[in-house]
Amino acid sequence: MIRPRAFAGLALCAFLLGATWPVLAALPSVPARVVAGDAFAITQGSGALSINVSLASNLSARNWTVTVSPEILGLSVLQGDSVVVRGVDHDAFHRLENTSLVSGSMGGSQFGLAGEALATRFGLATGDTVTIVGAFVPRIAFVRITGVFRAESVANDELLVDFSMARFLTGLGPLNYHSIRVTTKDPAEMLRFLDGFGSSVHVSGPGIVPTDIHSDPPNDERLANAILRTGVGGAPRDYLATALGEATTSVRVVAYGIAILIGVLVGFGVHATQARAFADRAPAVGVLRAVGASNGWLRRRLLLESFPFAVLAGLLGAAIGFFTGIVLLRGLDLIVFGHQVPISFDLVTSALIVLVLVGISMASAVVLLRGALRRRPTESIREAPATEPPQSLEAILRG
Amino acid sequence: MTAWAIAFACMVLVGALTLADGLANGVGSVADRIGSGPAAYIRGRELLASEIDANVLSGIPGDFLALRAHPGILEINATSIPVIVVAVVNYHAGTGTDPYPIGARDVSLDAGLREEIEEQIEAPLANVVALDLFGLRLTNLPVVPPPPTRSPLFPEDWAWVRADLLAAMDPVHGGAVQAIVTDLPLDPPTVGRLGLTRLDTLGAVGFLRAGVAEIQTPLRLLALLIGFVIALLVYAAMSLEVHARSREIAALRTIGASPTTIAAVYEAQAVLITLAGAILGTALGILLSHAVVDFAPLFGLPNLVILALPIDAIGLTLAVALLAAAFAGLVPSRRAAVLVRTKEALPT
Numbered sequence: 127m128i129r130p131r132a133f134a135g136l137a138l139c140a141f142l143l144g145a146t147w148p149v150l151a152a153l154p155s156v157p158a159r160v161v162a163g164d165a166f167a168i169t170q171g172s173g174a175l176s177i178n179v180s181l182a183s184n185l186s187a188r189n190w191t192v193t194v195s196p197e198i199l200g201l202s203v204l205q206g207d208s209v210v211v212r213g214v215d216h217d218a219f220h221r222l223e224n225t226s227l228v229s230g231s232m233g234g235s236q237f238g239l240a241g242e243a244l245a246t247r248f249g250l251a252t253g254d255t256v257t258i259v260g261a262f263v264p265r266i267a268f269v270r271i272t273g274v275f276r277a278e279s280v281a282n283d284e285l286l287v288d289f290s291m292a293r294f295l296t297g298l299g300p301l302n303y304h305s306i307r308v309t310t311k312d313p314a315e316m317l318r319f320l321d322g323f324g325s326s327v328h329v330s331g332p333g334i335v336p337t338d339i340h341s342d343p344p345n346d347e348r349l350a351n352a353i354l355r356t357g358v359g360g361a362p363r364d365y366l367a368t369a370l371g372e373a374t375t376s377v378r379v380v381a382y383g384i385a386i387l388i389g390v391l392v393g394f395g396v397h398a399t400q401a402r403a404f405a406d407r408a409p410a411v412g413v414l415r416a417v418g419a420s421n422g423w424l425r426r427r428l429l430l431e432s433f434p435f436a437v438l439a440g441l442l443g444a445a446i447g448f449f450t451g452i453v454l455l456r457g458l459d460l461i462v463f464g465h466q467v468p469i470s471f472d473l474v475t476s477a478l479i480v481l482v483l484v485g486i487s488m489a490s491a492v493v494l495l496r497g498a499l500r501r502r503p504t505e506s507i508r509e510a511p512a513t514e515p516p517q518s519l520e521a522i523l524r525g
Numbered sequence: 526m527t528a529w530a531i532a533f534a535c536m537v538l539v540g541a542l543t544l545a546d547g548l549a550n551g552v553g554s555v556a557d558r559i560g561s562g563p564a565a566y567i568r569g570r571e572l573l574a575s576e577i578d579a580n581v582l583s584g585i586p587g588d589f590l591a592l593r594a595h596p597g598i599l600e601i602n603a604t605s606i607p608v609i610v611v612a613v614v615n616y617h618a619g620t621g622t623d624p625y626p627i628g629a630r631d632v633s634l635d636a637g638l639r640e641e642i643e644e645q646i647e648a649p650l651a652n653v654v655a656l657d658l659f660g661l662r663l664t665n666l667p668v669v670p671p672p673p674t675r676s677p678l679f680p681e682d683w684a685w686v687r688a689d690l691l692a693a694m695d696p697v698h699g700g701a702v703q704a705i706v707t708d709l710p711l712d713p714p715t716v717g718r719l720g721l722t723r724l725d726t727l728g729a730v731g732f733l734r735a736g737v738a739e740i741q742t743p744l745r746l747l748a749l750l751i752g753f754v755i756a757l758l759v760y761a762a763m764s765l766e767v768h769a770r771s772r773e774i775a776a777l778r779t780i781g782a783s784p785t786t787i788a789a790v791y792e793a794q795a796v797l798i799t800l801a802g803a804i805l806g807t808a809l810g811i812l813l814s815h816a817v818v819d820f821a822p823l824f825g826l827p828n829l830v831i832l833a834l835p836i837d838a839i840g841l842t843l844a845v846a847l848l849a850a851a852f853a854g855l856v857p858s859r860r861a862a863v864l865v866r867t868k869e870a871l872p873t
Contacts, residue, residue: 206735256571259565262729266565378826382817390533395530395533
């Protein structure tokens, strides 16, 4: 009962969702990827300071660990733009991230290694010297780029420095780190070890529920409230975990909010398209009712006719939108908090797009039919074509 | 229907900008609370490439440090080491003093740099060094002890010289100052007059602010896209309108309306439809963005987003919408004005 020409309108709506929702869905993952990546991240808990040289060396000595990478995270600015400066043991880091050298050298006690994407973005090359400011304490320092590396992770957008420089920039004590990232064959054994070691830590990573060991769980509101109330001195010890939670939820609210707004626009678009297409078929409803079709039969018939269109339009539009989004984003270089937003095919988001489109289409069809059923069959049957206002979305779709 | 379509498009733009502004406000409130420590003022975006005319420094009110910094090569004990060569002049009430080192050709190697060199050469430091800077090479420069005092802002791996030495080596690049470092912000007129940019020495603050600014870029592109959509909607609607009312247009022409009058009527209609849609969309966008932020904590998403009246977003949306409508309405309006000449519209 809804004509096939509505297909183009539905596909256009799905295209809009396909081009925007995967990007919006990827945004909130950026902060968590910066801290953990694809490894297990052990960060400071609310108890005694635990992320230190002792814990790192004890973890390294266990046979169930594959790689242990202690790290210091510095949020800094390079040439006016956000950049994460990560203090690392370069051997451990490169094993963990499986990086490859593009130019320069990886070694040395003092180093500044730029990820390839970062180097490209800022026009950096081996031998250049750049200004970096302190992360959590006021500082001015200069880092000489000793090499450029390539990584498949967020590190490709980061600047790696030695611990001495990282401690200068962050004000962290000589034996402490911000996080220890671990790859292990036995996550359960790692958690047991941390418990037995008495560390106050938060642990997160692939395949495990975020765990708090000898620590209160991170409270999403604590850091901002504490800082707003008392200043930096009021920040809890596990400020990294709480800041991560706040950053993630805040970005999520904005991203989901924009997604909802686009969803509303798409909902209107789908309904307007179907309304125009259905208006021409109202006489058919009248004829069917006149020859004895029940309301239930009409409803089922309409849904059965609309469903394949909606599914097909959703799949096609979402796929084209998704690939257009990827092409556009490559050209636009979408950077959030110093990192390129990774857009990859996400089955859940894609399925959600199709589901939303089909849902809106079905709901719209039911609403339209209900309106047609309110009229007497003889009122629906007419010779003249439906007179919809000319300023409909369908007008656009028909050129 | 066109007004509704424009309203929903404007709703997306206003809502998205409102939410992004809200995130910026929230992050900004935390960043302001953290404070930003001493400020460095530079020209351009990179301190090492900044060049501030040293002659204007005496006219800047207040106390500050004038920092000169250049990457160079130090040759000591027959080993070449890349270093940062710096000179600092303290300014107080318009008068500059160059506190350390004392000798015109002295090179003071700071404690961290000394350790690094000693580790590398595995021998006591020589008393003289050679310095490659600005493409020149100075030899037999006396090595003196580290500076007795140093701002906690600076690391301990720099080589310190007098500002005069740098100016003598290269009056243009060596004479210029790279940064003005001050505990209190410079007054805005001075900053504007000298074309300076503030470099927050506390990176987390700058990181958060720049991070939020990064989100604004795709939203500006969204504004362009919305403008295009509105233009398309208006063009299609007005084209159909002109087509549907061709007889009325012909009648108007018959009773003496000029082509300009008819074009103006349709152009005004396009702008009015768009204005109505944009106002409705703006209200919807603000309402929905508030609903999203206010209800988010109920769904386990407490957040830092602080919404305010989005004056800029409203202005941008209205400007984009009206501009798009004005442009998109031109062709149909012109078509309406010349329609009667084609005689297509004459009553039969």
